[in-house]
Amino acid sequence: xxxxxxxxxxxxxLFAYLASLILVGVAGKIASKNDSMGDFYLAGGGFxxxxxxxxxxxxxxxxxSLIGFAGSTYRGGWFFLVxxxxxxxxxxxxxxxxxxxxxxxxxxxxxxxxxxxxxxxKHNLLTYLVIAxxxxxxxxxxxxxxxxxxxxxxxxxxxxxxxAQSIILMAIIMVIYETLGGMRSVAWTDAxxxxxxxIGVLIIFVVIWHHYGTVEEATQILQTLRSDFYENPxxxxxxxxxxxxxxxxxxxxxxxxxxxxxxxxxxxxxxxxSFQLMIIMPFLTTLPLIVIxxxxxxxxxxxxxxxxxxxxxxxxSNIVDIAGMQYVITLFxxxxxxxxxxxxxxxxxxxxxxxxxxxYHRNRPQASNKELAYVGKLFSWLMxxxxxxxxxxxxxxxxxxxxxKLEILVQIAPAIMLGVWFKNITPQTILxxxxxxxxxxxxxxxxxxxxxxxxxxxxxxxxxxxxxxVFVLHxxxxxx
Amino acid sequence: MIFKLSFIALLLTxxxxxxxxxxxxxxxxxxxxxxxxxxxxxxILAIEKNWxxxxxxxxx
Numbered sequence: 197x198x199x200x201x202x203x204x205x206x207x208x209x210l211f212a213y214l215a216s217l218i219l220v221g222v223a224g225k226i227a228s229k230n231d232s233m234g235d236f237y238l239a240g241g242g243f244x245x246x247x248x249x250x251x252x253x254x255x256x257x258x259x260x261s262l263i264g265f266a267g268s269t270y271r272g273g274w275f276f277l278v279x280x281x282x283x284x285x286x287x288x289x290x291x292x293x294x295x296x297x298x299x300x301x302x303x304x305x306x307x308x309x310x311x312x313x314x315x316x317x318k319h320n321l322l323t324y325l326v327i328a329x330x331x332x333x334x335x336x337x338x339x340x341x342x343x344x345x346x347x348x349x350x351x352x353x354x355x356x357x358x359x360a361q362s363i364i365l366m367a368i369i370m371v372i373y374e375t376l377g378g379m380r381s382v383a384w385t386d387a388x389x390x391x392x393x394x395i396g397v398l399i400i401f402v403v404i405w406h407h408y409g410t411v412e413e414a415t416q417i418l419q420t421l422r423s424d425f426y427e428n429p430x431x432x433x434x435x436x437x438x439x440x441x442x443x444x445x446x447x448x449x450x451x452x453x454x455x456x457x458x459x460x461x462x463x464x465x466x467x468x469x470s471f472q473l474m475i476i477m478p479f480l481t482t483l484p485l486i487v488i489x490x491x492x493x494x495x496x497x498x499x500x501x502x503x504x505x506x507x508x509x510x511x512x513s514n515i516v517d518i519a520g521m522q523y524v525i526t527l528f529x530x531x532x533x534x535x536x537x538x539x540x541x542x543x544x545x546x547x548x549x550x551x552x553x554x555x556y557h558r559n560r561p562q563a564s565n566k567e568l569a570y571v572g573k574l575f576s577w578l579m580x581x582x583x584x585x586x587x588x589x590x591x592x593x594x595x596x597x598x599x600x601k602l603e604i605l606v607q608i609a610p611a612i613m614l615g616v617w618f619k620n621i622t623p624q625t626i627l628x629x630x631x632x633x634x635x636x637x638x639x640x641x642x643x644x645x646x647x648x649x650x651x652x653x654x655x656x657x658x659x660x661x662x663x664x665x666v667f668v669l670h671x672x673x674x675x676x
Numbered sequence: 677m678i679f680k681l682s683f684i685a686l687l688l689t690x691x692x693x694x695x696x697x698x699x700x701x702x703x704x705x706x707x708x709x710x711x712x713x714x715x716x717x718x719x720i721l722a723i724e725k726n727w728x729x730x731x732x733x734x735x736x
Contacts, residue, residue, distance in 0.1 A: 274701065274702055275691075281689045281712045281715070284716050285686060287719060288683070288715075295728075295731030296731050298731070410700065411700035412700035415701075428695045429693075429704050434690050438687075464727065464731075472724075475723075476720075
């Protein structure tokens with residue numbers, strides 16, 4: 197316990213916070229209106245601006261945003277300013293399809309992305325393929341975040357809770373509140389987690405700025421220590437910037453859990469206001485994290501990759517003797533745990549809805565609401581158990597597989613974005629593009645070939661070929 | 677339409693300027709942040725002004 201970053205009081209606070217999430221789950225259960233899928237997976241489609249914005253915010257900002265962004269900035273310098281841009285570009289991605297999809301979703305009671313694909317294309321193979329890609333991406337998202345929470349809780353409690361124990365404890369808490377109240381519980385806990393994340397980042401930013409000095413002071417040190425941070429951008433870096441923007445723009449904006457939240461909006465006005473608030477948040481969350489990491493790079497040079505991921509904790513623990521710092525560290529840990537949990541629970545709910553609505557219900561249309569609710573909850577528990585097992589035991593040699601999720605997910609963007617705009621596009625055309633994109637991307641990612649082509653991610657080039665295939669086939673289609 | 681024009685601002689966020697330092701940031705970083713802010717403002721406006729144009733449903 198002596199090496200624990202959290203004091204005894206901090207650990208108790210963490211446990212109290214986790215216990216409160218179960219109470220929120222119970223409240224979600226009490227507030228549920230009926231046994232329908234729409235009520236469980238979309239909270240009846242009645243979220244106002246406050247909850248909708250906070251659940252979108254907390255879901256989009258994962259553990260990676262809090263821990264990984266700082267580490268990437270520490271290693272790569274100012275180049276990671278691209279994260280501020282791409283977090284905003286995600287909303288531009290929503291704007292391509294959300295205004296139209298929302299109208300359709302309300303009219304036809306969509307619950308999942310599969311509902312839309314089935315409605316639009318009426319093609320089983322395409323629908324199942326999109327669902328499979330969605331589940332693959334979400335499962336990967338869950339795995340990385342579960343692993344991250346295991347490391348964080350083990351570290352901050354000084355081993356009081358081990359890696360595996362931490363993952364199991366967090367997973368049980370999440371699956372309890374998720375199966376109690378569905379989307380309602382997940383979104384309400386997201387709201388708490390979103391507030392924690394936002395306040396946590398801002399307070400940590402102020403504390404670090406105050407104790408470690410300004411960016412200008414850090415720059416004077418870094419120009420000697422890390423002159424690479426201040427070199428003129430190269431052509432390859434410019435291409436990388438563009439490639440990252442394209443990957444995030446088309447990838448993150450079609451995440452199934454994001455689409456589920458779009459369906460959950462009470463009305464267009466709440467959706468519009470939530471999007472507008474989401475556009476502001478990168479300046480208040482991502483940018484402060486980048487500045488913190490730059491200041492950290494000046495004061496803690498020569499960290500390896502693993503250590504650099506802990507740069508914020510390192511900076512905070514180094515000034516732990518200052519009065520009140522234990523509270524700030526506790527706040528940071530709570531914010532990190534909150535960021536991760538809000539991402540995992542949303543991904544889990546989205547997978548459960550995809551399985552229940554798009555696979556089970558489609559194959560058993562006569563199933564009652566009660567049966568569907570039971571199947572969905574049972575599936576959540578089984579899937580979470582499987583994910584926990586993988587997070588604990590998956591060998592690091594195949595861990596790289598999870599890194600490719602976005603490059604695969606991005607291939608479903610044409611089906612969604614073009615589908616809402618061009619009513620004459622046939623499912624065969626979309627399917628052909630999807631296959632071309634997937635085969636090209638997987639060929640580069642799974643073989644010994646370089647997975648960057650002229651500096652672009654293979655998935656981005658695959659997406660370009662995907663779009664081109666759709667365009668050529670659509671133009672040459674006799675149906676036009 | 678503001679939404680379409682916003683993509684020009686998005687493209688201009690690519691680091692195109694030199695790394696000469698001002699206020700602790702390389703110039704290209706300042707310009708990227710500037711165009712990101714412009715992109716953000718245009719997007720907020722587009723949501724307000726262009727939403728109806730973007731939602732015209734094909735489901736008629």
